[in-house]
Amino acid sequence: MNQPVDSKPGRYWHALEDGRVQCDVCPRYCKLHEGQRGLCFVRARQDDQIVLTTYGRSSGFCIDPIEKKPLNHFLPGTPVLSFGTAGCNLTCKFCQNWDISKAQDFDRVQDAASPQKIAEAAVRSGCRSVAFTYNDPVIFLEYAVDVAQACRDRGIKTVAVSAGYISPEPRTEFFQHMDAANIDLKGFSEGFYKNLCSGRLAPVLETLEYLKHETNVWFEITTLLIPGENDSPAEIEAESAWVMDRLGPDVPLHFTAFHPDWKLTDRPPTPPQTLREARRIATNAGLRYVYTGNVNDPAGQTTYCHCCGAVLVGRDWYDITAWHLSADGRCTKCGTPCHGVFEAAAGRWGPRRQPVRLRALEAGLSAP
Numbered sequence: 001m002n003q004p005v006d007s008k009p010g011r012y013w014h015a016l017e018d019g020r021v022q023c024d025v026c027p028r029y030c031k032l033h034e035g036q037r038g039l040c041f042v043r044a045r046q047d048d049q050i051v052l053t054t055y056g057r058s059s060g061f062c063i064d065p066i067e068k069k070p071l072n073h074f075l076p077g078t079p080v081l082s083f084g085t086a087g088c089n090l091t092c093k094f095c096q097n098w099d100i101s102k103a104q105d106f107d108r109v110q111d112a113a114s115p116q117k118i119a120e121a122a123v124r125s126g127c128r129s130v131a132f133t134y135n136d137p138v139i140f141l142e143y144a145v146d147v148a149q150a151c152r153d154r155g156i157k158t159v160a161v162s163a164g165y166i167s168p169e170p171r172t173e174f175f176q177h178m179d180a181a182n183i184d185l186k187g188f189s190e191g192f193y194k195n196l197c198s199g200r201l202a203p204v205l206e207t208l209e210y211l212k213h214e215t216n217v218w219f220e221i222t223t224l225l226i227p228g229e230n231d232s233p234a235e236i237e238a239e240s241a242w243v244m245d246r247l248g249p250d251v252p253l254h255f256t257a258f259h260p261d262w263k264l265t266d267r268p269p270t271p272p273q274t275l276r277e278a279r280r281i282a283t284n285a286g287l288r289y290v291y292t293g294n295v296n297d298p299a300g301q302t303t304y305c306h307c308c309g310a311v312l313v314g315r316d317w318y319d320i321t322a323w324h325l326s327a328d329g330r331c332t333k334c335g336t337p338c339h340g341v342f343e344a345a346a347g348r349w350g351p352r353r354q355p356v357r358l359r360a361l362e363a364g365l366s367a368p
C-alpha cells in the first residue's frame with residue numbers, strides 16, 4: 001500500500017512472529033494486520049510498518065489563555081497557540097472534545113501545518129507557547145516532537161495536554177521536548193479507567209511519577225469530577241494522599257466540572273459544592289495549590305502563598321485580577337517561593353479565545 005501524503009513512519013513498533021505488527025506507543029499495544037488502524041485511528045500499518053497518518057495536519061488553531069489548559073503556574077496570563085489533530089487512545093464515555101478525539105473523518109484535519117509554520121505563527125502572533133491539546137498528542141508523537149523542536153529553535157515553549165497514557169520508551173522521547181504538561185488523571189480507581197475509558201490507571205500514575213522524578217517538565221494535574229463516578233470523598237482523599245506521597249505538595253491539582261456529553265448524558269453537571277469540597281479535602285491532605293475549574297469560583301482559582309496565606313495570583317475565570325509575586329517568583333509579603341514558571345509580571349492576554357486559520361494568519365501577518 002502506498003503511504004498517503006500525510007503519513008510518516010512511526011518510531012515505536014515491532015514485528016510479531018505471527019505476522020502482525022505491534023504499535024508500542026501506548027499501553028494498548030495494538031497488533032495490526034496490513035491495512036488496519038490502531039484504536040486511536042491515526043496510527044496504521046502500511047507496507048509492513050506503523051505510520052502516523054495525520055502528520056502535518058491539524059483540526060484547527062486557537063489562541064487561548066494558558067489558564068484554559070489548565071496551567072496556573074506556567075507563565076500566567078500569556079496566550080498559547082493551541083491545536084490538535086484527530087483521534088485518541090482512550091475511549092472516555094464523558095469526552096468533552098469528542099468531535100475531535102473521535103474523528104475518523106479526515107475532513108476534520110484540514111489545516112496543513114508544518115512544524116516551522118506553527119512555530120512561526122506562534123512567534124508572530126505573540127504567543128509564548130504552543131499547546132498540543134483538544135486530542136491527546138501521545139498518538140501523534142512524531143509530529144508533536146518535530147513541532148516542539150521547531151518551537152524551541154524559535155524560543156517558543158511547548159505544552160502537552162495529555163492523559164499520560166504512554167509507554168515508557170516513547171514517554172522519554174516525548175517529554176524531553178516539552179516544557180510543561182497538564183496530565184488528566186481521570187479518576188483514582190482501576191474500575192473507573194476500565195469502565196469509562198477502556199484503559200488502566202497504573203500507566204498514568206507511572207507517567208506522573210516519571211515527570212516528577214525524572215524530568216524538569218512543569219506539570220499540573222486535572223481531574224474532571226463526574227457525579228456518581230469519581231467524586232466520592234473517599235476517592236478524592238485517596239487521590240490527594242497519593243499525590244502528596246508520591247509527587248509532593250507542590251504539584252497543582254485542578255478539580256473541574258463535568259457537563260453531560262458524548263455517551264454520558266444521563267449524569268448531571270458537577271455541583272459547584274462538590275468541587276469546593278474536593279478542594280478542601282486535597283488541601284487538608286497537604287497539597288499547596290488546589291484549584292476548581294469550569295465554575296465561577298474566584299477563591300478556588302486564586303493562587304495563595306502556602307506559608308503566609310497571601311494572595312499571589314488572583315483570578316476571575318481567565319482574568320488575572322491580582323499579582324503579588326516578585327520577579328523571581330516569591331511571595332511579595334513573606335518571600336516564600338511559589339513553585340512554577342513565572343516572569344516578573346503577568347501576561348495580559350485575558351480571557352479571549354481567538355480561533356485562527358494558519359493560512360489567513362500567515363497572509364495577514366506577512367502583509368506590510
Ligand code: SF4
Pocket residue numbers: 023024025026027028029030037038039040041043044088089138139
Ligand atoms: S498509539 Fe494508537 S495504534 Fe499505538 S498502541 Fe496506542 S491506540 Fe494502538
